[in-house]
Amino acid sequence: MGAASKLFLDESKVARARASASNIADSLTGFVRARTTVAVERTLLRLLGVDGIEDQGIPLPNVVVDQVARAGRLERGVMLPFCSAMAALGLAPQEVAEAAARGELDLGTWEIHNEAEARALGERIGADAVARVGRTAAERRERMARLSPPNETMLYVIVATGNIFEDAAQGKAAAVQGADVIAVIRSTGQSLLDFVPYGETTEGFGGTYATQANFRVMRTALDEVGERINRYVLLTNYCSGLCMPEIAAMGALERLDMMLNDALYGILFRDINPERTLIDQYFSRMINAHAGVIINTGEDNYLTTDDAIEATHTVLASQLINEQLAFRSGLQPWQLGLGHAFEMDPAARDGFLMELAQAQLVREVFPDHKLKYMPPTRYMTGNIFKGYVQDAMFNLVTAWTKQGIQLLGMHTEAMHTPHMHDRHMAIESARYILNNASSIGDEVEFKRDGLVVRRAHETVEQTIGLLEEVESMGLFEALAAGRFADVKRRRDGGRGRAGVVVRAADYFNPIEAGLRAALQLDANEASHGNHR
Amino acid sequence: MGAASKLFLDESKVARARASASNIADSLTGFVRARTTVAVERTLLRLLGVDGIEDQGIPLPNVVVDQVARAGRLERGVMLPFCSAMAALGLAPQEVAEAAARGELDLGTWEIHNEAEARALGERIGADAVARVGRTAAERRERMARLSPPNETMLYVIVATGNIFEDAAQGKAAAVQGADVIAVIRSTGQSLLDFVPYGETTEGFGGTYATQANFRVMRTALDEVGERINRYVLLTNYCSGLCMPEIAAMGALERLDMMLNDALYGILFRDINPERTLIDQYFSRMINAHAGVIINTGEDNYLTTDDAIEATHTVLASQLINEQLAFRSGLQPWQLGLGHAFEMDPAARDGFLMELAQAQLVREVFPDHKLKYMPPTRYMTGNIFKGYVQDAMFNLVTAWTKQGIQLLGMHTEAMHTPHMHDRHMAIESARYILNNASSIGDEVEFKRDGLVVRRAHETVEQTIGLLEEVESMGLFEALAAGRFADVKRRRDGGRGRAGVVVRAADYFNPIEAGLRAALQLDANEASHGNHR
């Protein structure tokens, strides 16, 4: 940026916007850190190794946490009674959970006679859990070093058949064709479930359930094909919705490499309670940070309900907030796949130039970040041929502005989740354009006082305006006022609020503490005001 | 160009290239003006109104000219005996021709007793013929003024069903969809016929026969649809091959608006005798000039046999020669649809930038010319989806560099002549991109020392080198040496050489003289050395 800015951006303006966003993030920290949620507590159990379902199909982490929550004792955290029982009964985590599920044990009424011992055990197994998360990152690094790394612009495609075995077959084929990242889209509805489904699944609508077993099926498939093609193939899923931190844990255990992980998305597009999901997000992102996962944020979605030509600045403002929130959880810039999108009306005169301005602007504001660039969806139609060209223009913008994660558009986007060859065609076209126009960004310059530059500058101004407004009114109020995605969400509305619990003074969560330590969060916290 | 050059072109270099081309053109003038051909002579008869076929299907112009030629008397031109017979027998042109066809009259042995009278009659009906050609231009201007004019970048599509009635239906639909220009492709083989087929035709391979009746069917259809959509729709055909000047005459009579008209094409791609077709071309272009027809040249084709990355400069060199040859026949810059093409291997790294360089270069070297830009053909495959994107990239180059005549690519190019909806899709995609990236050329600049600029400069250097070589060795020798299109053609090889006749000192051709006068050619001839 700055001197090298192709958009002649004023660095101080960007800094001002970022400072605002930092203040917005800081204003949430106190609130978030004072609370836990049922999902956070279930996550701890999962990290300790609790898994499986009871005979009604309820996952064991839910069984245990529900016992404690129903008894109104979640304010100190689930780990205290849980570790107490482990110590007292000499059981492994899974055994305690199973006993609870069989009704032999009620952690809601469990008397903690051995608090010191329980805490000590908690610290120990908590540290193991944190280490296990760290080992995932190490294993990934090691595999990536051995196999060739993904392309600089990672080609990202989705599979969404509903059947994990179909997904695996399709994902493998896509990898062979050149995809770097395979994302398994979730079935509609899963994000509103306050539990994670269990086992391998073969039914789903618009996607496939995110389960730990399904993660494993995909991971195995992609590792297998990766060895064959000698390239590490990244696996992605959705770490948002009511089970956000649990999925982060599952992903850490099964070595997912990327996660869609964004509370704002859940609030705006799934009507999830804002408090609940921001608390969940804080913890989920620590796990992702330590597991070396790249997160993708969902600002691109704003342009599916709001007008992309008018609302560009809401994307940038939200990205800056999301960046600061991510930093608060210990994520590094390279782990930030901040979302934006190519969603302007293709009938707009010079729309292509406005898209270019937007993409270049985001690139320059976040120079070290991955950036997840989303293809046209809203203006895609059943005209698959025209759609194929819209996607090509999108690919050209990426070639030009060097986005990090290229979510390939499907020419059938308006109609069905991708067929086998839709993905193949998308990859073929992207490779053609990324190669054929490879250096375009270096060879071509924007006119200093031209449309592209002016558009970018306007967006920066509007972004500052919006961020200062959010800063002064507060994020919760801004969401309630419909500042993002043209959708209004009240702080006390939406799903999952009942799962929020104010932490007691002696709340016990050694895993969080371990993660904070590993991520050096407490050291960093003081310096957040001037992040990046 | 010059100061405003986006490629930082050195004006003096372009001038040097143009001067070379001008010398090449001048070196041909003497040769060409000293000769006539059977086709030129048939053309005169057509312009006098001779039409129709005899009972074996031989066109009357051929019957008459063959009589004179067989008698070895063509050196004075067909018009002398013809007008002599008209005057002597008191017959109209058509009646003389019919008498000849019936065997009642042999113009080969016809004794010219009334030479002065014949010449006077020739002058008179010749002047009428020239005036008729001029009236076509006037009628076109009038219609264009009344209806709205074509788009600035004219969208040009082909019809090629083999059946003129299908062509008419398809052409009308294309016009409704937004096409500005409809070109009827000729059947394979027609260019080697030394006569023009007669009447409406419904069979053809890879195209439809060019006949005067077919011209009329199309003209009527396009005028009809033009009134309906309130836009003048241009009609194109092929004025090349062994009947080049005859087709120019037919086009002038039936108000065609554009003609593919290029001797070099015939030489290189149809193995037509170089002398024959250059002589034919000289006269055909006078007719086109006076009829207000835009000619299209065929340099684009070089890149179908030669490598487009290596041979770019051959296109530019040939365009400069073609420009000068066209000026010699009285064509104006706005009538010059000089051909070039987007034909580089799509697998080439940064090929898109090289295409941009080429298109911008041609645009700047010929600032007032129409420029016919041809889509990818050679690297099109049966993969119609990828082809659709290749065509989109081609359209983007046009949006960027403002070509005048956009010959729309068909995604099915590698496989079949266009189906009804192929054309529709091509138009739809071109309109999308020309609008969505409308100002890209104004908003974006090429880096001064970048790949695009360097490539253009290199091409200019190579062009100068080639033109100077051609200038010193002579055009006929350069063709024989395979300097263009990677094809070698000897001056005395190819088809149709027998039709060349050296003019006698008293060669009579009042129509040519009339055209020369109307086009002020003799006045201009002196000043050719410094053309443009």
Place this chain on the structure above:
Amino acid sequence: MAIIGRTGATPPDLTRVRPYGDTLDDGAVQLSFTLPVPFGDEAREAARLMAIGMGLTEPSIYHGADLGEGYSFFIVYARTAVTVDFTKVVVPKVEGRRMTKTEIDTFISEQVGRKLVLLGACTGTDAHTVGIDAIMNLKGIAGEKGLESYHEIEAHNLGSQVSNEALIEAAYRYNADALLVSQIVTQKDVHKTNLTELIELLEAEGLRDKLVVVAGGPRIGHELALELGYDAGFGPGTLAPDVAGFVAQQVVARGLTTRGSLRGGKSG
């Protein structure tokens, strides 16, 4: 030359319409599909046989690509001899005449004499609200205001992921005249399952006849909606007046203008 094929602008024989490439009745169609067989000459031949199996003639494999993992993609052109009698094609259309916003308000106040209560919802797990919002919300779409802006309509947009039970519950609560159901996700025909379930529940509740029930979405056609037991279906490009006009006219036509509470009350 002999004249064969089409001459002049002869219209096709509308009783036996065939696809058209570049010659009348050539039957030209383009296909593409993937076969779960490894790429190669045999796969190519299998693609050809597939086209022949579909009754197509002169199949020509324009393109084949190896998708890896034992899958092959093909683009095929071929000819079909199938004809359609276009003169016999009948398309069921939403009944009633199209009215403007003002006409509808006038129509309701004159013919119904009370405000109509319309509930909109995107049901099941579907969270695509843009379509139903475009119909319901003040803002509307394409410059055409939504139902919330109608004087004579009380419009409630229940939003996304509304279960069928919750919708019926709301129908009682608001004493609705019409339910407007949006379904966007169609994978594995989940929309059909969902839409069918609502009708079954309404029938079980004895509500079906007391309500105008319509469905909408990008892949919902009027015909499909009728099949599934709805009064009408509205596809892509629908605007608020299309639905409002239909509902108002239905209410009148079916004598639902006056009636008590849905709960227990008898219609008419």
Place this chain on the structure above:
Amino acid sequence: MAIIGRTGATPPDLTRVRPYGDTLDDGAVQLSFTLPVPFGDEAREAARLMAIGMGLTEPSIYHGADLGEGYSFFIVYARTAVTVDFTKVVVPKVEGRRMTKTEIDTFISEQVGRKLVLLGACTGTDAHTVGIDAIMNLKGIAGEKGLESYHEIEAHNLGSQVSNEALIEAAYRYNADALLVSQIVTQKDVHKTNLTELIELLEAEGLRDKLVVVAGGPRIGHELALELGYDAGFGPGTLAPDVAGFVAQQVVARGLTTRGSLRGGKSG
């Protein structure tokens, strides 16, 4: 949840292969075509009926466009129940083994003992020489030199628009061993007419058995060539050794290694 559908990487049943969209055996195919009927709901329905007429189920009209002048374009997705028995697919392949340039030269000098004379031509009114040039000329294609570069082959490229008569005439003149015919233009099946005519002329001349005659071009397959009476057909991507190797092996296999003049002389 219950496990339905594919589990694991189960390979498809190769005896009944169906198109594959996103679920094994879903039969998904994409189609596009134009109907010569005016655009509108009825045209859309006609497109649907057309798909049904082709035996497809669940046709879904993804896109329709008015082409003007009474024509309508459609993009359709549907399912087919057609299956192909992949285990029974047999593709005739050019006989003989593939050899390199050097192997071929050695083969000819050892097994034939004289230079082979090969004539190439693009026949009829076809002027697309790039393909035959790629096979014949020194330069070749894709880094593979053409037949002119072979020591043991005397290659003559007659160029474009060579009439069948002129080709036969040249065969006599050069005393050819093989004719290599290129056909690129295929509209209205002109290539078939052209290729058939050559074989008929050769038979009339009593030359057919004395010559190896092969055809090539982007839409020429080996099978089609055999059908038309050729010894082999060569499609897109052919390189010089493919043809040279085949011809050399054929000459040996058919005992054409020694023989007198074509004119009058008896083969073998």
